[in-house]
Amino acid sequence: MRETGNIETIRATYAAFNRGDIAGVLKNMDETIVFTTPGSAAVPMAGTRRGLEEVRRFFEDLERRMEFAVFEVRELLAQGNRVVALVHYEGRDKKTGRGFTADSAMLWTLGNGKALRFQEYTDTEALAAAARPNETQALGAS
Numbered sequence: 001m002r003e004t005g006n007i008e009t010i011r012a013t014y015a016a017f018n019r020g021d022i023a024g025v026l027k028n029m030d031e032t033i034v035f036t037t038p039g040s041a042a043v044p045m046a047g048t049r050r051g052l053e054e055v056r057r058f059f060e061d062l063e064r065r066m067e068f069a070v071f072e073v074r075e076l077l078a079q080g081n082r083v084v085a086l087v088h089y090e091g092r093d094k095k096t097g098r099g100f101t102a103d104s105a106m107l108w109t110l111g112n113g114k115a116l117r118f119q120e121y122t123d124t125e126a127l128a129a130a131a132r133p134n135e136t137q138a139l140g141a142s
Helices: 002-017 022-026 052-065 124-131 137-141
Strands: 029-038 047-050 066-079 082-093 100-110 114-122
Touching: 002 022, 002 066, 002 082, 002 100, 002 114, 022 052, 047 052, 047 100, 052 066, 082 124, 100 124, 114 124
Parallel strands: 029 114
Antiparallel strands: 029 047, 066 082, 082 100, 100 114
């Protein structure tokens, strides 16, 4: 039964994200959440955020930087207090105009009905390539 509830919490979180409802996303997270997205400094959204305020800023920055044409949760798998979301997304980096496509596994750890930890596993090179300025953009910056 706990697994079904955890899946519903994560399903509601993604539904809120797809509506652009950051408050709805955050209401499913514990105030001590540790939220990690992978990648080097070349991936604009990479890093670990701690607490709801840092995670809120992540989603605001994400909205300013990236535009998603597709964000589809293809499957949710649960065991105990963990849920894995298999996600496909496509979009573009608003700063460079370059597109990206990625498949991702997103691991959520829950407690008391709220997300305590989030860890994404994805093709960070696809995101880094979209974020890199092309030669013309790089020359214009100097």
